[in-house]
Amino acid sequence: MRKWLAEHSFLIVVMVSLLLPIVFMIVQSQGRNTNPTLARRLSVGVASTAQQGMNSVFGGFRSFFSNYIFLVNTNKENQRLVEENERLVGEVVVAKNLAVENAELRTLLGLGEARRDMDMAAGVVISRELTPFYRVARIVVKLDGDAELKKDQAVMAHLGLVGRVVAAANKTGDVMLLTDGRSRVAAEVLGRGILGMLIGAGRQDESMARLQVGVNEPLLENGAVVTTSGHDQVFPRGVEIGYITNAEKSLQAGPFREYDVSLSVNPGSLSHVMVVTEIKKDISPAR
Amino acid sequence: MRYFLLLVTFFVLMAAQSSFLGLFGLGAYSVDLPLIAVMYLASTSSRRRMGSFITAVAIGFLADSFAVGSIFGIQMEIAGLLFLSSMALANRFQWHRVGPLMALTLVGTIISSALFYLLSFLFDEGFSWHTFDWPGLFVRILVTTLASPLLFRLFGLFDGRSRGRTATSSLLR
Numbered sequence: 001m002r003k004w005l006a007e008h009s010f011l012i013v014v015m016v017s018l019l020l021p022i023v024f025m026i027v028q029s030q031g032r033n034t035n036p037t038l039a040r041r042l043s044v045g046v047a048s049t050a051q052q053g054m055n056s057v058f059g060g061f062r063s064f065f066s067n068y069i070f071l072v073n074t075n076k077e078n079q080r081l082v083e084e085n086e087r088l089v090g091e092v093v094v095a096k097n098l099a100v101e102n103a104e105l106r107t108l109l110g111l112g113e114a115r116r117d118m119d120m121a122a123g124v125v126i127s128r129e130l131t132p133f134y135r136v137a138r139i140v141v142k143l144d145g146d147a148e149l150k151k152d153q154a155v156m157a158h159l160g161l162v163g164r165v166v167a168a169a170n171k172t173g174d175v176m177l178l179t180d181g182r183s184r185v186a187a188e189v190l191g192r193g194i195l196g197m198l199i200g201a202g203r204q205d206e207s208m209a210r211l212q213v214g215v216n217e218p219l220l221e222n223g224a225v226v227t228t229s230g231h232d233q234v235f236p237r238g239v240e241i242g243y244i245t246n247a248e249k250s251l252q253a254g255p256f257r258e259y260d261v262s263l264s265v266n267p268g269s270l271s272h273v274m275v276v277t278e279i280k281k282d283i284s285p286a287r
Numbered sequence: 288m289r290y291f292l293l294l295v296t297f298f299v300l301m302a303a304q305s306s307f308l309g310l311f312g313l314g315a316y317s318v319d320l321p322l323i324a325v326m327y328l329a330s331t332s333s334r335r336r337m338g339s340f341i342t343a344v345a346i347g348f349l350a351d352s353f354a355v356g357s358i359f360g361i362q363m364e365i366a367g368l369l370f371l372s373s374m375a376l377a378n379r380f381q382w383h384r385v386g387p388l389m390a391l392t393l394v395g396t397i398i399s400s401a402l403f404y405l406l407s408f409l410f411d412e413g414f415s416w417h418t419f420d421w422p423g424l425f426v427r428i429l430v431t432t433l434a435s436p437l438l439f440r441l442f443g444l445f446d447g448r449s450r451g452r453t454a455t456s457s458l459l460r
Contacts (some may be wrong), residue, residue: 010337014340014367017363018340018368020360021360021367022444025406028410029412040359043349044352046352047301047355048355051302051306053302054303055306058310074327112312
């Protein structure tokens with residue numbers, strides 16, 4: 001028996017080795033045991049771990065070569081990206097400007113719809129004259145549309161009054177700002193019934209004006225809102241001008257008391273304005 | 288020791304194959320490594336048939352481990368059968384010449400693929416002839432045939448170190 005086994009050992013091993021996989025396959029095909037055997041799980045686990053390890057190694061090589069060695073066209077690609085970046089930055093700037101302009105126009109449109117007591121025409125600030133202290137001393141406005149500019153027309157922004165037209169030619173005109181020393185605007189303190197005159201401070205280093213009221217009027221406090229009174233027949237009533245500041249430092253000048261007024265509109269930030277072309281006296285101002 | 292080193296070499300090559308080929312964007316051109324390993328084993332094992340045969344079946348077992356999802360045992364069966372047929376042909380052909388080697392590899396790859404699909408058809412319920420990838424099979428046969436001299440040389444390099452000589456020293460000279 002031993003001799004026979006020794007003589008036929010190779011044949012026996014071959015038969016067993018070839019039959020064993022067939023048994024495996026038959027068992028799997030008949031679905032008797034859906035769970036993989038421990039040996040199967042172990043071998044697959046080892047194989048997949050080895051493959052993952054190799055993937056990491058070759059992935060490292062790949063990233064090293066692609067990031068540091070194979071830099072073909074990288075310079076060209078960088079140049080293209082730089083140009084694209086510059087183009088996109090330019091577009092962003094344009095988009096931001098458009099957004100600001102759009103927001104400003106929307107507010108101006110809202111102003112035009114809110115103030116039914118006057119007709120207004122939209123205009124663009126085409127020039128600014130600066131003082132030596134970089135304050136805006138004067139602006140030049142050009143009207144859109146068919147309307148023409150005339151002298152003494154009121155110029156407004158959505159935040160309040162800007163000034164008046166002092167010289168006009170067709171659609172273009174110079175606007176005297178409220179800070180100008182020659183500027184005079186009939187004003188009142190909102191809700192207090194105190195009338196007065198807003199006079200431009202005429203200072204080149206700050207955008208201020210002074211409110212002149214009668215010395216017998218009650219003292220005003222900081223933050224009191226100053227609006228146009230409409231008595232000068234130039235500016236419509238109820239347009240915001242600014243608010244009182246430094247009330248405790250108000251000065252008496254003859255029969256008047258003068259308060260500093262901080263203006264609502266910063267002329268430096270203006271790009272679009274509304275010009276009052278006609279005041280409808282039969283409609284009360286309502287904002 | 289020799290068989291262990293061959294198994295280790297085969298295991299490393301199997302693990303590295305897809306990653307290595309993917310490095311050069313050649314992931315689709317995989318080689319039938321079990322076939323080459325078994326043929327190499329058969330061509331260099333005229334004396335110790337038993338150990339070589341068991342090693343060939345072990346190669347099939349490892350190949351099954353790398354073929355997740357397929358029926359376990361197919362590669363073992365194919366490896367055993369191919370080893371026996373290669374053994375029978377070992378003395379009749381000059382394995383160490385490129386031409387005969389490539390011709391035998393071509394035949395072996397075709398037989399191996401046929402056996403794989405036959406066994407899959409018989410034992411794998413999920414197998415469908417509609418999913419038969421003819422172009423992929425053709426590429427695999429071609430690449431395996433072309434790469435067989437190099438892989439024989441590679442196996443010979445590792446194998447020769449374990450035995451102190453190079454089994455395929457005449458190849459590619």
